Amino acid sequence: MEIAGFNIIKSCFFKRPTLIVARDLIDKYLITNREEIICGGRIVEVEAYTGIDDKASHASVGITKRNKIMYDCPGYIYVYMIYGIHYCFNVVTEKKNIPGAVLIRAIEPELGIKAMKTRRKRNNLLELTSGPAKLTQALSIDISDNNEKLSEKDICIMDDGRKSRKISCGSRIGITKSRHLNYRFYVKGNKYVS
């Protein structure tokens, strides 16, 4: 997809330490092109998940069928089902064989708002993409995207050059293990942060 003023982020961006990539993903755009409809918006909240020392990470138990993609090439997509009903979207980071991923927790809705409202069955902008499973529904991301590579025709991350004034970090949401790690990054004061 071609969007004026936006550049595609290439996979070398993700081939870096997970915490660095996580912080740098703030202000980038997550965009999908589904059924000819382009949807997406500015990333305002993310969480980093690393290897065996991070007990909240799916990779903390060593390689399994599910988390194998976290050990694979940077720029691949890790989608998993949570609570039997929702999907969460991650981008794989680090060099091959080093586990890591960044969970996209919230974006600021901007492109394809009409379609996102339909998919979410909500009219309120605040309810479209202000949570990890809300944004997958709004962007029509599901388990069929798991293990795929970010691609220009399907799902991609783009940059418009903007950089936020205030990025905060803190403990991750909804986890019980490794609470002490400040692996959550977000735009301070942004109303779409979950």
Add this chain to the structure above:
DNA sequence: TTTCCGATTGGCT
């Protein structure tokens, strides 16, 4: 094969 439980959300009290 069985059991436990989760990187969430939305509806109801």
Add this chain to the structure above:
DNA sequence: GCCAATCGGAAAC
């Protein structure tokens, strides 16, 4: 604020 929904991953048996 509380809790059900609903599936599959991972480990125990």
